[in-house]
Amino acid sequence: MTKPKALLIDITKCIGCQACALACKEANGLPGEEEEELSATAYTVVKEKDDIYYRRLCMHCNHPTCASVCPVGAFEKTAQGAVIYHAHKCIGCRYCMQACPFGVPAYEWKKRAPKVQKCTMCYQRLKEGKIPACAEACPTEATIFGDRDELIRMARARIKENPELYVDHIYGEKEAGGTSVLILSSVPFETLGFPNNLGERPLPELTWAALKTVPSIVVFGGAMLYGIWWIIDRRMELAEYKTKEQDSQLKEKT
Amino acid sequence: MSIKLPFKITFWKVVLLLTWLAGLIAAIVRFTGGLGAATNLSDKYPWGLWVGFDVISGVGLAAGGFTIAAAVYVFHVKRFYPVLKPTILTAFLGYLLVIVGLLFDVGRPDKIYNPLFMGNPHSALFEVAMCVMFYTTVLFFEFSPNLLERLGWGGPKRWITKVTVPLVILGVILSTMHQSSLGSLFLIVPQKLYVFWYSASLPLLFYISAIAAGCAMVIFESHLSFRAFGHRLKEDVLADIGRILLVVLVIYLLMKIYDFYMRGVWSEFFLPRMETLLFWLEILPGLIVPIILLSIRKIRLSTRGLYIAAVCTIVGFLLNRLNVSTTGFVASSGVNYFPSWMEIAITIALVSTGFFVFAMAVRYLPIFEHPEAKSELEAVGIPEKVFNVEALPKS
Numbered sequence: 001m002t003k004p005k006a007l008l009i010d011i012t013k014c015i016g017c018q019a020c021a022l023a024c025k026e027a028n029g030l031p032g033e034e035e036e037e038l039s040a041t042a043y044t045v046v047k048e049k050d051d052i053y054y055r056r057l058c059m060h061c062n063h064p065t066c067a068s069v070c071p072v073g074a075f076e077k078t079a080q081g082a083v084i085y086h087a088h089k090c091i092g093c094r095y096c097m098q099a100c101p102f103g104v105p106a107y108e109w110k111k112r113a114p115k116v117q118k119c120t121m122c123y124q125r126l127k128e129g130k131i132p133a134c135a136e137a138c139p140t141e142a143t144i145f146g147d148r149d150e151l152i153r154m155a156r157a158r159i160k161e162n163p164e165l166y167v168d169h170i171y172g173e174k175e176a177g178g179t180s181v182l183i184l185s186s187v188p189f190e191t192l193g194f195p196n197n198l199g200e201r202p203l204p205e206l207t208w209a210a211l212k213t214v215p216s217i218v219v220f221g222g223a224m225l226y227g228i229w230w231i232i233d234r235r236m237e238l239a240e241y242k243t244k245e246q247d248s249q250l251k252e253k254t
Numbered sequence: 255m256s257i258k259l260p261f262k263i264t265f266w267k268v269v270l271l272l273t274w275l276a277g278l279i280a281a282i283v284r285f286t287g288g289l290g291a292a293t294n295l296s297d298k299y300p301w302g303l304w305v306g307f308d309v310i311s312g313v314g315l316a317a318g319g320f321t322i323a324a325a326v327y328v329f330h331v332k333r334f335y336p337v338l339k340p341t342i343l344t345a346f347l348g349y350l351l352v353i354v355g356l357l358f359d360v361g362r363p364d365k366i367y368n369p370l371f372m373g374n375p376h377s378a379l380f381e382v383a384m385c386v387m388f389y390t391t392v393l394f395f396e397f398s399p400n401l402l403e404r405l406g407w408g409g410p411k412r413w414i415t416k417v418t419v420p421l422v423i424l425g426v427i428l429s430t431m432h433q434s435s436l437g438s439l440f441l442i443v444p445q446k447l448y449v450f451w452y453s454a455s456l457p458l459l460f461y462i463s464a465i466a467a468g469c470a471m472v473i474f475e476s477h478l479s480f481r482a483f484g485h486r487l488k489e490d491v492l493a494d495i496g497r498i499l500l501v502v503l504v505i506y507l508l509m510k511i512y513d514f515y516m517r518g519v520w521s522e523f524f525l526p527r528m529e530t531l532l533f534w535l536e537i538l539p540g541l542i543v544p545i546i547l548l549s550i551r552k553i554r555l556s557t558r559g560l561y562i563a564a565v566c567t568i569v570g571f572l573l574n575r576l577n578v579s580t581t582g583f584v585a586s587s588g589v590n591y592f593p594s595w596m597e598i599a600i601t602i603a604l605v606s607t608g609f610f611v612f613a614m615a616v617r618y619l620p621i622f623e624h625p626e627a628k629s630e631l632e633a634v635g636i637p638e639k640v641f642n643v644e645a646l647p648k649s
Binding site: 091094105110226229 | 444
């Protein structure tokens with residue numbers, strides 16, 4: 001069995017060279033030069049804040065909201081950890097975009113037959129036994145690819161060895177149930193715009209708490225409504241019968 | 255066709271044509287240039303007016319269909335029978351317009367049937383899609399006796415009348431499921447939806463407020479029908495629906511207060527923000543005012559007072575749905591969304607189409623006539639004796 005894979009991004013090692021972003025464009029056949037924000041033609045971007053360079057890309061959640069909200073199941077969490085997209089299923093409701101806690105999926109707004117676009121952890125390359133293009137292109141090993149549990153151990157060791165360099169937190173280890181992209185940083189993650197209010201429970205549980213009640217609503221609701229109809233109907237029938245009887249008794253008397 | 259129209263309606267015909275023209279231009283842009291060409295939506299703001307108004311609000315406004323049908327057939331409140339037909343018509347039209355709106359909004363309208371074949375049971379939207387599809391079918395059957403009667407097809411009409419009760423119960427179940435699941439859509443975004451509107455009780459709040467909106471729409475549309483066509487409905491029936499509306503609104507208000515209390519958000523209520531203004535608009539004129547109006551017996555029994563209370567309720571409902579589905583996301587998205595003229599044009603064109611088709615249906619179908627009402631009710635097991643013949647307009 002394949003062990004779940006992950007990407008470990010060590011922001012302290014990133015020099016902002018854009019090699020990952022350009023390699024990503026090439027590997028995925030995306031047009032254009034480096035971009036400022038994630039878009040349908042940029043699966044990853046390198047951003048800068050106060051001389052700190054960091055990447056944005058799909059976090060490949062262990063319990064992806066995109067996969068859980070999609071009405072047609074167009075997203076799939078693969079055994080390797082990559083969250084991939086099946087364009088032939090997608091109807092373009094954009095619920096995945098509305099629901100993603102990281103604001104990752106992008107849409108081809110200008111196209112007549114648009115698709116959702118996002119990082120696939122280079123799933124095509126993974127299947128060929130290669131590693132994601134960004135990890136391969138990174139000259140400083142700021143982005144590395146490997147088994148998720150192995151990378152978490154490595155990240156812990158780095159924090160332990162250099163506690164003054166790192167914030168004592170592996171972003172993605174537990175966020176919203178954990179992700180397959182793990183990030184180490186020298187500054188608090190929220191200053192770089194990573195949401196810090198996600199909690200540790202998978203977000204799809206929130207929806208499921210409501211949706212799981214549906215079968216009982218159908219069964220008990222249906223039975224109850226039918227019962228109400230039957231009781232009222234029967235009582236009216238009896239009332240009707242009684243009045244008829246009284247009528248005939250009256251007739252007999254006269 | 256030679257339709258005799260009074261002059262006043264001709265003005266509305268011009269307005270109708272203008273909205274259709276604007277809608278047509280917008281539709282051409284939408285389907286040739288893509289969503290980006292016609293809307294102000296973006297990656298950071300993927301849901302706008304079309305989702306918020308045409309789809310999410312539209313479904314709620316059509317909730318009168320299942321509410322009144324349940325009252326008449328399940329609870330045997332035969333007094334409401336005169337409003338049932340126009341309400342079913344409104345609901346059926348409403349759902350059809352929701353589906354048309356959806357075809358504009360989704361990126362791949364050619365794949366709209368996909369949920370039928372590749373559903374994801376963990377998705378609230380899948381549940382909504384299936385329920386809307388099935389419930390529209392149910393509404394078609396509930397509405398069809400009007401068509402069959404006009405066509406003179408007595409046979410099929412009798413078959414449908416025989417299954418009315420199971421059909422209505424099915425409609426109530428489907429409506430309960432998807433009216434609440436429209437609220438469930440937003441359970442997954444606790445960190446994105448503004449604090450006034452995110453709540454774990456969204457499904458229940460959506461369900462109760464949809465019933466209120468449905469009742470308000472019955473009053474609203476009865477009033478308009480009377481003004482436009484002179485179909486007077488018994489005022490005591492509408493006043494009764496007003497009383498139900500009052501009860502539902504009070505339940506909704508109490509649920510809201512309880513929800514705010516549990517989440518402890520009182521301190522946010524007076525922050526100088528756009529959300530605060532929208533929130534108070536939703537709560538004061540949209541919820542408190544109709545409750546006060548309907549509590550006063552004299553106002554509830556007056557046609558005008560009832561109408562104003564209904565309009566307030568509908569406005570409050572629309573604000574709520576738009577806040578939950580669109581404006582509540584402005585703060586977290588970091589972009590200022592305002593719909594483009596084309597988004598607005600499509601929405602207005604859909605609404606005016608609804609009014610137009612309603613008027614045409616009233617003109618050509620036996621919506622406000624009930625020559626067979628008695629036998630129809632008998633067929634579903636409501637005895638003649640207790641049937642209030644007075645509730646029927648003289649045909």
